[in-house]
Amino acid sequence: MSLEEPDPRSRDVGETPEGTVDYDALEALLxxxxxxxxxxxxxxxxxxxPDEVQEALNALRDEAGFDYLSxxxxxxxxxxxxxxxxxxKYDDPTQEVGVVVPTVTDxxxxxxxxxxxxxxxxxxxxxxxxVGIEYDGHPDMRRILLPETWQGHPLGxxxxxxxxxxxxxxxxxxxxxPDSRGEGAESDTMFLNIGPHHPATxxxxxxxxxxxxxxxxxxxPDIGYLHRCEEQMCQQSxxxxxxxxxxxxxxxVSAGILNEWAYARAAEDLADIDVPEYAQVxxxxxxxxCRICSHMLALGTFALDVFGDFTAVFQYAFRDREVxxxxxxxxxxxxLMFNYLRLGGVAWDIPEPREDFFEMVRDFLDGLPEKxxxxxxxxxxxxxxxxxxxxTGELPPETAKQYGATGPVARGSGVDIDLRRDDPxxxxxxxxxxxxxxxxxxxxxxxxxxxxxxxxxxxxxxxxVDLLAEWPEDExxxxxxxxxxxxxxADAEVYRGVEAAKGELGIYMRSDGTDTPARFKIRSPCxxxxxxxxxxxxxxxxxxxxxxxxxxxxxxxxxDR
Amino acid sequence: MSSExxxxxxxxxxxxxRMGDGVDSRFNxxxxxxxxxxxxxxxxxxxFMNWVRGNSMFMLQFGIACCSIEMIHTYxxxxxxxxxxxxxxxxxxRQADVIIVPGxxxxxxxPRMKRVYDQMPEPKFVVGMGSCxxxxxxxxxxxxxxxxxxxxxPVDIHVPGCPPRPEALIYGIAKLQERIRNGETSPVxxxxxxxxxxxxxxxxxxxxxxxxRIDEDxxxxxxxxxxxx
Ligand code: SF4
Numbered sequence: 001m002s003l004e005e006p007d008p009r010s011r012d013v014g015e016t017p018e019g020t021v022d023y024d025a026l027e028a029l030l031x032x033x034x035x036x037x038x039x040x041x042x043x044x045x046x047x048x049x050p051d052e053v054q055e056a057l058n059a060l061r062d063e064a065g066f067d068y069l070s071x072x073x074x075x076x077x078x079x080x081x082x083x084x085x086x087x088x089k090y091d092d093p094t095q096e097v098g099v100v101v102p103t104v105t106d107x108x109x110x111x112x113x114x115x116x117x118x119x120x121x122x123x124x125x126x127x128x129x130x131v132g133i134e135y136d137g138h139p140d141m142r143r144i145l146l147p148e149t150w151q152g153h154p155l156g157x158x159x160x161x162x163x164x165x166x167x168x169x170x171x172x173x174x175x176x177x178p179d180s181r182g183e184g185a186e187s188d189t190m191f192l193n194i195g196p197h198h199p200a201t202x203x204x205x206x207x208x209x210x211x212x213x214x215x216x217x218x219x220x221p222d223i224g225y226l227h228r229c230e231e232q233m234c235q236q237s238x239x240x241x242x243x244x245x246x247x248x249x250x251x252x253v254s255a256g257i258l259n260e261w262a263y264a265r266a267a268e269d270l271a272d273i274d275v276p277e278y279a280q281v282x283x284x285x286x287x288x289x290c291r292i293c294s295h296m297l298a299l300g301t302f303a304l305d306v307f308g309d310f311t312a313v314f315q316y317a318f319r320d321r322e323v324x325x326x327x328x329x330x331x332x333x334x335x336l337m338f339n340y341l342r343l344g345g346v347a348w349d350i351p352e353p354r355e356d357f358f359e360m361v362r363d364f365l366d367g368l369p370e371k372x373x374x375x376x377x378x379x380x381x382x383x384x385x386x387x388x389x390x391x392t393g394e395l396p397p398e399t400a401k402q403y404g405a406t407g408p409v410a411r412g413s414g415v416d417i418d419l420r421r422d423d424p425x426x427x428x429x430x431x432x433x434x435x436x437x438x439x440x441x442x443x444x445x446x447x448x449x450x451x452x453x454x455x456x457x458x459x460x461x462x463x464x465v466d467l468l469a470e471w472p473e474d475e476x477x478x479x480x481x482x483x484x485x486x487x488x489x490a491d492a493e494v495y496r497g498v499e500a501a502k503g504e505l506g507i508y509m510r511s512d513g514t515d516t517p518a519r520f521k522i523r524s525p526c527x528x529x530x531x532x533x534x535x536x537x538x539x540x541x542x543x544x545x546x547x548x549x550x551x552x553x554x555x556x557x558x559x560d561r
Numbered sequence: 562m563s564s565e566x567x568x569x570x571x572x573x574x575x576x577x578x579r580m581g582d583g584v585d586s587r588f589n590x591x592x593x594x595x596x597x598x599x600x601x602x603x604x605x606x607x608x609f610m611n612w613v614r615g616n617s618m619f620m621l622q623f624g625i626a627c628c629s630i631e632m633i634h635t636y637x638x639x640x641x642x643x644x645x646x647x648x649x650x651x652x653x654x655r656q657a658d659v660i661i662v663p664g665x666x667x668x669x670x671x672p673r674m675k676r677v678y679d680q681m682p683e684p685k686f687v688v689g690m691g692s693c694x695x696x697x698x699x700x701x702x703x704x705x706x707x708x709x710x711x712x713x714x715p716v717d718i719h720v721p722g723c724p725p726r727p728e729a730l731i732y733g734i735a736k737l738q739e740r741i742r743n744g745e746t747s748p749v750x751x752x753x754x755x756x757x758x759x760x761x762x763x764x765x766x767x768x769x770x771x772x773x774r775i776d777e778d779x780x781x782x783x784x785x786x787x788x789x790x
Contacts, residue, residue: 146668146669146705147668147669148774149771149774149775150668151767151770154704154705159704161704161786162786162787163767163786163787164767164783164784164785164786164787165668165767165783165784165786166759166762166767166768166771166775166781166782166783166784167668167669167671167672167781167782167783167784168759168775168779168780168781169672169673169676169756169779169780169781169782170779170780196670196673197623197654197673197674197677198652199622199652202624203624203625203626203629204624204625204670204673224667224669225667225669225670225673226625226626226664226665226667226670227667227669227705228626228665228667228700228703228705228706229700229702229703229704229705229706230700232702232703232704233699233700233702233703236702245699246699248627249626249627249699252626252627252630253630254630297630314637315637315638318633318634318637318638318639319637319638319639321634322634322638322639325634335631335724335726336627336630336631336724337627337723337724556626557626557627
């Protein structure tokens, strides 16, 4: 870990001995390519000409060690388009830098970053789809979220939402049809649609698969069947109250508070709001409860996928989810869409009588070890399960980094990144817990990481409950003083991520001085993780595709936003 | 226990068990009493079919968005929809009687949902779950969101909530069962969005513009956002 004792020999260009970024050194490294410097709330950004993107990114990746393209934000100003590449390091995600690429308004074209970071492929397609910037040299410049015949770019300024649209229904005309994508006329590959209505895709994902016998020759996830315009909704809502309900609906498998925290953290940094310590402890506790809930669902549905078992494991996982949901309902008033965090704190305190609430949480935690053993007996030590999961869906760590994978997917490939520890927020720094990694790089490791993370979360919750129970009564401040209408400074920009259930959930926001954001961009972990599917499954068997898809644990609400 | 049951088998013939006091109350139910000694009832065939239909519904396993999580909870342990004779999830629409639409429908998905609905055999019933299927819910103003399931398929029961609690969904389904048993059908609504062949669309500016990208006989759905509710 680079946070402890940075080794001077392996320090990157632009890294200070304290492990922070020396932006002057980076500017020197970029030399002529850096036209200008911009200060964002989270990091400094360099302005780069649209035809020198790859040069700048290559220098930053190879010389300065920024091996993680966390997000690409595209937006339209009155006089220009802009793509922002948010770079980080897997070793130390607090070291950040932005690369801003402005392009002209008529025919905005900018060089693609795909050869430098594979993950840019999908990010840039999304930018093209929603905002309308074209990326020169991109291998596959098509729409990604909206139907291919859509007219206009909805987040661009001249979009008219009243205009009619025609959406074709082609792919599904005949689900089993001969395919000519293989070489030669006598090729015997077959094209197979999996989804968008299919029990194993965990929602409305469509996977276009080309099979050679039972092996997968090509696979392409087709997403956008749940593109609910989340970014537009947030852009037309006010910071203070209206945005907060939406995060609950991104990753909706009870991971609500983790998502809310992503927005809360970004907005609090943008508007410079403090959060009382007591509220941070409550946030930490409730967020970890959500993580348990979410991992339980991942486990239950994964077992459903690989065993085809609608009974034992699935029902056990749901039994435990019910318990956690009851606790969360006690705390927040809702089972699924909590809307519990507020800017500057949480909505209300632990319900009275407090002892009963703590008792409820402790009961759950006490029973957990036994349940975990049960799960291990039923799942991980099950021979069928192992045959299906060990050494299938392999994702080597270097590939995972290229695709910007985070969360259990990255940690299952031995990439040691967890923002709770590496970029601390909330109360995590003060607590005693470990980051779980596994080096198997296969489906089995990813499932194991989730199961072990449940235990770590339980550790965190236990400590939080102890802290809260002891907290002196007159210091229980749940919200700091935040103005009723929040108007952050014009042109302030921020990108902040938190460790959600599936990985780094990041929010980019730009303020224009009003009480709604001028641009609100969601960096979804599932979106990037799903992008790795092709790497994991090409050449493998169809059943392994289903297992791999399950082990990625995607939520379509977050993939499509 | 086993010796006891053996004894029962030895001593009581099946006929006796049915006609006499019987071994357990199942054989002497209230219904049985009402029938007297004739195990026949007279009813209308339609009525009988409705009663059967309402008590054995196969649900389509169909998840869209957030509401589907609560829908899974409704099927799963604790809420256990199966108690009410309506909890066998079917993966194929061809085997299902009821489709619960649990979530936001967007432009890309609506044609698919329509197709899935069309694939279900008659008689079929639709339960719209959540605000999104009523009006688009929290995403009503979205550029890509269909303003309710009724724009695409007819809906028998609406369950409001965002998301509705499992209890609410169970109530909705119980109400649907009641309606089916009584032989009520839902009014047919005029659906603004239909699947049609591209060649049949009115040739306005948009259609002419897309003419070289969509074949004449491709099925399409045309959205008139301006007229949406
Ligand atoms: S009604 Fe609410 S919970 Fe249900 S799908 Fe819509 S947004 Fe999600």
